[in-house]
Amino acid sequence: MGRYFAIRIGRAALTIVLVVTFAFVVLRLSGDPALMILGPEAPPEVIAAFRKAWGLDDPIWFQYLDYFSAIAKGELGRSMRDGRPAIELVLERIPATLALTLPAFFFKVALGVPAGIYAALHRGSAIDRAVMMTAVAGFTVPSFVLALILVLVFAVQLGWLPSGGQDSWRHAILPITTLSLGGAAVLARFTRSAMLEVLGQPYIRTASAKGVPWRMVVTSHALPNAAIPTVTILGFMVGTLIAGAVVVESVFAWPGVGRLLVVAVANRDLAVVQCILLLVAMTMVTSNLIVDFLYGFLDPRLRAKGAHA
């Protein structure tokens, strides 16, 4: 058991290193922060001083090692724009993002899972087809399109809700709705197919054959099995809580981590981008680890494998 999780934790750490390295390389290859932040009109001496001050003249491998040794010491660097510690800039944006993503996560689960279960239990019925059509629509329409449609209908045409900003709870309704609908659609499809798969298994027939009433067959025999694949997708959704709203925050001018990321990338504000990516990689990896632990809890077969691994 211990070794099973030691391997998983080692793999998680490696994932984080790879993500951070990738971000480091791509950002440095894609443009000069000095030109982006100071503007093309800045005098050459100013640019040279800026580059020297931020260590941009050093060889890239040196910058890379420097960066990693700083992370090891817990320093995530400073923003090149205003000199504040990157981590501070990011942390102060997190509550705003969670204000959207946490309620959205709740609605995704509350809508998607029951809809998927219901559709599976009434396979082929009109409701099943309606749920699946809605799910395919929610699945395929990109979130920025959905966001714009919602703005057009509820903000522009009907005038019921504001189209952007963060002044009151009413401003959060459209972004949360946009996030919820897409996620609920994914979950509904996933839950439905997981349930259908399980309902076709011989042990479901065994349960019916021994006289278990259908309602109990569903709740105590089918659901615990269908939960296993569904937990995977839920884990993925937990992983996107921090930075899963980049597009939606941009469309609705919501000052969260996602919007900070967009601005920081445009400016090549290296420390801020790297800090956000590190945070995203860590939440993703943590939620994956939690999913692995949950698998062991939900599926006794994996528990046994873990004990022998």
Next chain:
Amino acid sequence: MSPLVSIAGLSVAFGGAPVLRGVDLALGKGEAVGLVGESGSGKSVTWLAALGLLPRHAKVSGSVRLDGRELLGAPAAELDRVRGGRIAMIFQDPASALNPVLTIRRQLCEALALHRDLQGEAVKAEAKRLLDLVGIPDAGRRLQAYPHEFSGGQVQRIMIAMALAGNPDLLIADEPTTALDATIQAQILELLSTIRREMSMAMVLISHDLGVVAENCDRVAVMYAGRIVEQAPSNQLFADPVHPYAQGLIGALPPLDGPRRRLTAIPGTVPDPAHMPGGCAFAPRCALAAEPCGLAAPSLALISDDRTVACIRAEASRRALLGIAAE
């Protein structure tokens, strides 16, 4: 004596394709009946339909009576009492027949709670007794285990224990040993017949293994393309099969003693349910088929006190067999 279960004109169709085409079968209390036939002949479907275990899109008609009460179309609550309580069923692939995420104790106790008025410690004691009965060693501790921690033969024993939990009057064993090794097969069959004797329970043994059926059953029904084509006491059927299909099945068995002979195979294949031939379904593969065979499907007719055959050429078929034996 009134039969325990009587099936009359049972028909099942999946999306317009008939898989059962009028099955008639009666079963006495404590009787062991074998149901044989090739894959797809409708052996399992007969009993899944009788217990209402087929998927919803299956169209079922006819009649299945248990002690005179109709089961087809019975309310769900009544069917739930019959399943496991009066008629229990075990299946071919034990590995996937138990729920992988629930302990054996939970699955056994569920059946006990549903069909027996047992509470608390009594449930656990009875679960342990059942596991002992089917020969699971260290039953008390093994109750906490999950299905994947047992071997295939052990899981089938647990399935049998679960089937016995409701003290059923009839056990349907649907190819209970097909997925098991030969030595385990013999043990499971031995267990089934011991339990059947002790509990004076009736049994239907579904199998495509004629030897298994001959050893364990009083009576055999041969199925072909969704119908019963011959019914007889086991010893008579094996000594003197009348329906050309039954003759073909038995002709394909190697004799254990006596001179070696060439094994005969039945030519052709089972007809596709969507394209059943008019008349007798076996006629296209039958050496004795005559013109009238293609006109109407023959129904089961008595040829002696306890034998029925669905073949208009039964007499010719019997003569042909005796002729071969005389040679």
